[in-house]
Amino acid sequence: xxxxxxxxxxxxxxxxxxxxxxxxxxxxxxxxxxxxxxxxxxxxxxxxxxxxxxxxxxxxxxxxxxxxxxxxxxxxxxxxxxxxxxxxxxxxxxxxxxxxxxxxxxxxxxxxxxxxxxxxxxxxxxxxxxxxxxxxxxxxxxxxxxxxxxxxxxxxxxxxxxxxxxxxxxxxxxxxxxxxxxxxxxxxxxxxxxxxxxxxxxxxxxxxxxxxxxxxxxxxxxxxxxxxxxxxxxxxxxxxxxxxx
Amino acid sequence: xxxxxxxxxxxxxxxxxxxxxxxxxxxxxxxxxxxxxxxxxxxxxxxxxxxxxxxxxxxxxxxxxxxxxxxxxxxxxxxxxxxxxxxxxxxxxxxxxxxxxxxxxxxxxxxxxxxxxxxxxxxxxxxxxxxxxxxxxxxxxxxxxxxxxxxxxxxxxxxxxxxxxxxxxxxxxxxxxxx
Ligand code: SF4
Ligand code: SF4
Numbered sequence: 001x002x003x004x005x006x007x008x009x010x011x012x013x014x015x016x017x018x019x020x021x022x023x024x025x026x027x028x029x030x031x032x033x034x035x036x037x038x039x040x041x042x043x044x045x046x047x048x049x050x051x052x053x054x055x056x057x058x059x060x061x062x063x064x065x066x067x068x069x070x071x072x073x074x075x076x077x078x079x080x081x082x083x084x085x086x087x088x089x090x091x092x093x094x095x096x097x098x099x100x101x102x103x104x105x106x107x108x109x110x111x112x113x114x115x116x117x118x119x120x121x122x123x124x125x126x127x128x129x130x131x132x133x134x135x136x137x138x139x140x141x142x143x144x145x146x147x148x149x150x151x152x153x154x155x156x157x158x159x160x161x162x163x164x165x166x167x168x169x170x171x172x173x174x175x176x177x178x179x180x181x182x183x184x185x186x187x188x189x190x191x192x193x194x195x196x197x198x199x200x201x202x203x204x205x206x207x208x209x210x211x212x213x214x215x216x217x218x219x220x221x222x223x224x225x226x227x228x229x230x231x232x233x234x235x236x237x238x239x240x241x242x243x244x245x
Numbered sequence: 246x247x248x249x250x251x252x253x254x255x256x257x258x259x260x261x262x263x264x265x266x267x268x269x270x271x272x273x274x275x276x277x278x279x280x281x282x283x284x285x286x287x288x289x290x291x292x293x294x295x296x297x298x299x300x301x302x303x304x305x306x307x308x309x310x311x312x313x314x315x316x317x318x319x320x321x322x323x324x325x326x327x328x329x330x331x332x333x334x335x336x337x338x339x340x341x342x343x344x345x346x347x348x349x350x351x352x353x354x355x356x357x358x359x360x361x362x363x364x365x366x367x368x369x370x371x372x373x374x375x376x377x378x379x380x381x382x383x384x385x386x387x388x389x390x391x392x393x394x395x396x397x398x399x400x401x402x403x404x405x406x407x408x409x410x411x412x413x414x415x416x417x418x419x420x421x422x423x424x
Contacts, residue, residue, distance in 0.1 A: 095334075102423035103330050103394030104337070109424065118421055124333045124390040128383050131335075131342040220424055229418055 010074040012036075012056075019070040026054055026065040029078070035231040036078055037087050037116050039094075039205050040153035041066040045162065048154055051094075053087050053116065088120040096127040097176070099134070099148035106215050107207025109223025113151060115230035134179060140189035142196035142213050150180050150208035160200040166193045168200060180208070250409055252301065253284040253294040253322065257311040258338040258378060259304025261287070263329040266395035267301070270402055277402075280409050294321045299408060301401075303328045305335040306379040310372035319385040324408060327387045330394040330423065332380065339378040346376055389414060392423050 009016050010025065012034055019028035029036050030043060040051040049067040056065045057077040065076070077083065094113060102108045134147035152171055157180075160168040172181040184192035194200065196211045204210070220226070224233075256264060264287060270277065285294040294300065300322030306312055319325055330336040341349050355363045381387060391400045400420040407414035 099343075101330075101334070101336070101340070105424075114423055117423070118418065121416075121421065123392050123416065123421060124327065124382065124387075125380070126382070129335060129339075129380055131339065131377065133343060226422070227419070 008072060010070050010072070010076055012076040012078050013080075017070075023070050024066055025056060025058065025063075025068050025070050025074070025076055028070045029065065033234070034078070036065045037119065037231070038066060039112060039116060039151060040155060042155055042203055045155065045158050045203075048158070051090070051151070051153055053090055055086065056083065084120060087116075088122050089126070091117050091120060091122055092124075092126045094151050095122075095125040095129075097130050097132065098151065099131060101148075105149065105207045106210060107149070109220055109226045110218075111207055111225070112205035112230065113149075115225035118225065119229045119231045130176075132176070137182065137189050140192075140194065140212075142211065143189055143194050143198075143201060144210045144212050145180070145182070145189055146208055146210070147179055148208075149206045151206055152178055152180065153205060155203040155205065156180070156200040156209055159203045160194075160198065163199040166198070166200070168192045168194050168198075249282040250280055250299060250405065251284050251297040252281050252286070252299045252405070253291075253297045253318065254286040254288075254301040254328075255294075255303070255314055255318065256287070257302060257304035257314065257332070257381070258307035259329065259331045259336075261303070263301075263303040263332075263395040266329075266393075266398055267401045269398035271398070273398075273402060277405060281405060294318055297322045298324060299405070300325045301328045302326065302332050302381055304331045305338060306375060306381060306384055307338050308372040308374050312375075312384060315381055315385055324388045325385065326404065327381050327390040329391065329396055333382070333390050333392060335378045335380050336394070339380075342377045346374055350374075391416070392421055394424055396420070397422075 009018050010028060012029055015034065017028050017032045017034060024047060026036055026038065026041055036054045036056065038051065038054040040048040041054060047066040049064045052064060054065040055062055058068055059075050102114055108114060136147065137145040154171060157169045157171065160166050168183050170181050170183060171178055173179055181187060182189055182192050196213055201209045201211055254264065283289045284297050285291040294317055300318040302315065302318060302325065306315065327333050331338060350365050354360065354365045389404065391404060393400065397420055400416060403416065403420065404414045
């Protein structure tokens with residue numbers, strides 16, 4: 001006899017996870033403290049489903065956990081070696097298609113992209129580095145936009161619109177030419193409505209958007225992901241520019 | 246493995262920081278010397294690598310000499326390891342990939358501040374610069390990578406110990422940092 005599944009529960013890697021109506025697999029997992037790797041998802045924001053890092057197998061189908069609704073009886077495979085190695089390849093591609101110089105990036109240690117790489121036991125980018133030419137916007141005295149480090153997750157776009165009510169950012173272009181643009185007459189941050197304490201800056205999972213006013217206020221070695229892997233930190237919490245003690 | 250491990254090291258487009266970190270194993274160097282025999286490395290001053298178990302490569306590829314040395318290491322080493330950010334990603338030298346090689350040479354040798362007798366060096370003795378700086382895995386097959394700028398001393402110890410014990414090296418969380 002198959003085991004009777006109680007209502008409003010899914011199973012993630014054999015563990016019963018309760019959920020409420022309308023929650024995604026990701027939301028149910030986060031609520032239960034189960035880590036599913038992700039970059040473009042952040043609790044409180046509309047799901048984006050673009051980074052594909054949270055791909056899980058739900059009753060045999062590949063789905064992104066942040067966009068797939070939890071349904072009674074769903075059997076979810078999350079922490080398997082197959083999924084983890086595919087996720088590692090996704091992160092390797094993100095490193096290879098940007099310009100990520102962690103040794104001299106101010107975000108190092110507080111960066112979720114890097115933290116996910118550590119957590120997935122990634123040692124190198126495996127693929128050929130693209131070394132794309134992207135422009136830096138250092139026009140604003142308090143906010144920096146380094147497109148070399150942008151993974152185009154659109155979290156800043158969503159935060160600026162939904163939270164800051166400003167609409168400062170958008171993605172423009174297609175394929176490898178896609179880039180983050182700034183909504184101002186000159187296209188520069190200095191002429192936009194951005195302010196250093198905007199949520200749009202805090203949500204950036206990488207060092208692409210940074211508050212410039214407190215560089216290196218926390219030394220390397222004492223930063224959020226330096227000693228504790230992202231998969232062991234509270235799942236809803238995201239690294240932001242204000243380094244956590 | 247009862248014989249000593251034969252190990253060679255070199256720095257390509259690197260700063261020797263990774264070599265310094267290797268020396269940071271401090272007194273463990275004495276126990277390493279019991280199991281390791283150094284072939285080509287700055288420690289021995291041997292010029293060519295021959296028949297080694299492990300080759301440690303610091304730095305990326307920025308010129309034709311780097312390519313020659315790297316290929317010689319690949320031919321002569323059973324296990325080749327990319328050591329540090331520059332070998333793995335190109336690192337600081339790869340910042341020049343944002344510019345044309347011609348622009349870089351002109352900036353340094355023709356237009357740079359304080360340049361006397363401006364001319365772009367050209368001599369048979371000088372290795373030709375590659376168009377871009379490359380991570381070494383784009384030129385030869387690499388068996389393992391030790392990330393970090395530089396990798397911590399303990400990462401070198403784990404690598405050597407694992408190979409001596411005939412097992413896969415395992416970098417614990419503290420040993421797989423990119424900065
Ligand atoms: S944004 Fe993150 S991954 Fe990219 S260089 Fe900075 S620390 Fe490294
Ligand atoms: S700047 Fe940051 S938040 Fe915005 S799209 Fe790029 S990585 Fe995402």
